[in-house]
Amino acid sequence: MSESESNTSFLGHLEELRWRLVKSAIAVVLVAVSVFVFIEPLTDLVLMSMSRASFPTYKAMCFVSNNLGLGDAMCANNIEVKTIETQMTKQFATSIYFSLVSGIILAFPFLAYQIWAFVKPGLKPKEIKATSGIVAYSTLLFLIGVGFGYFVISPLCIQFFGFYRMSQSIELTPTFTSYYSLIVSSTIACGLFFQLPIVIFILTKLGMMTPEVLKKYRKHALVGILVLAAIITPPDFISQVIVAIPVSLLYELSIGISRRVIKKQKADA
Numbered sequence: 001m002s003e004s005e006s007n008t009s010f011l012g013h014l015e016e017l018r019w020r021l022v023k024s025a026i027a028v029v030l031v032a033v034s035v036f037v038f039i040e041p042l043t044d045l046v047l048m049s050m051s052r053a054s055f056p057t058y059k060a061m062c063f064v065s066n067n068l069g070l071g072d073a074m075c076a077n078n079i080e081v082k083t084i085e086t087q088m089t090k091q092f093a094t095s096i097y098f099s100l101v102s103g104i105i106l107a108f109p110f111l112a113y114q115i116w117a118f119v120k121p122g123l124k125p126k127e128i129k130a131t132s133g134i135v136a137y138s139t140l141l142f143l144i145g146v147g148f149g150y151f152v153i154s155p156l157c158i159q160f161f162g163f164y165r166m167s168q169s170i171e172l173t174p175t176f177t178s179y180y181s182l183i184v185s186s187t188i189a190c191g192l193f194f195q196l197p198i199v200i201f202i203l204t205k206l207g208m209m210t211p212e213v214l215k216k217y218r219k220h221a222l223v224g225i226l227v228l229a230a231i232i233t234p235p236d237f238i239s240q241v242i243v244a245i246p247v248s249l250l251y252e253l254s255i256g257i258s259r260r261v262i263k264k265q266k267a268d269a
Contacts, residue, residue: 020114027110032096032103039095042102047180050158051079057155076155079162083176094177101184105146105191109139126268127205138198145194149187153243157182193228193247200254204261211259214251221251 035042049055053062058076065074085091104111112135120128161182162172203209214221225247 017118020118024107024111024114027107028100028103030103031106032099035102035106036095036099039099043095043098047098047183050155050183051162051179053078055155057151058159076159077163079158083174083179085176090175090177094180098180098184101188105188108142109135112138112142131201131205134198134201138195141194141198142191145191146187148194148246149190150183153186153190154183157186189228190243194250196247196250197254197257201257201261204258209258210262211255214255214258218251218255222248225251 053059053076055076062072062075065072085094116131116135123131158179165172200209200214204211222244225244228243228247
């Protein structure tokens with residue numbers, strides 16, 4: 001290939017990447033605008049409902065507690081705090097942020113497809129066949145992770161920090177931004193954690209990872225998982241275990257995926 005053809009090919013890839021990014025941005029903005037139109041009911045339904053005992057997770061925990069003969073030991077209470085904002089523009093900025101985050105989550109299948117469509121032309125037919133369905137798997141894992149973060153991790157965080165007091169003379173009046181950030185950070189973090197099998201699959205296909213390496217550093221990975229669990233959850237052992245268990249299972253699943261990729265590569269060779 002001549003230098004001129006190489007430059008043309010490079011510019012063509014840049015042009016395709018630009019249009020992929022434009023399409024992705026349009027999809028996110030369209031969903032974000034739809035969310036923004038209904039921002040008040042969605043804020044009450046998605047965010048503020050987590051401070052009330054009627055939230056589905058709390059009701060499920062209470063049901064389990066009663067059936068295990070523990071009474072109301074695992075039942076949650078309404079968090080008697082009112083969130084405030086101290087800046088005139090903060091509510092509008094947070095509304096925009098909430099809409100964009102919602103847009104990214106809801107448009108994730110389309111975003112994943114755009115990434116795959118950009119990478120696909122550079123793959124060989126066997127690689128395309130081997131990675132068929134990766135968009136669906138990635139989307140499924142991301143949504144499961146987001147659901148786990150929203151329905152499990154976030155409620156635990158809200159209940160713990162909502163009732164924790166250094167002294168009973170201290171009244172908790174958090175800003176809405178801090179309340180919202182706690183929910184969003186734990187939810188998005190779990191969504192990204194659940195992409196681990198996809199990342200390992202790609203690294204194995206590229207020859208940058210093997211099941212032997214994953215098994216060799218399993219103990220180190222477990223320590224890392226516990227550290228990450230400690231970062232995104234309240235500082236209590238039960239919450240950390242709740243996060244660590246599914247992430248550890250994902251790590252073991254990643255080892256199996258890596259082993260299967262290597263086995264198939266050897267069979268093809």
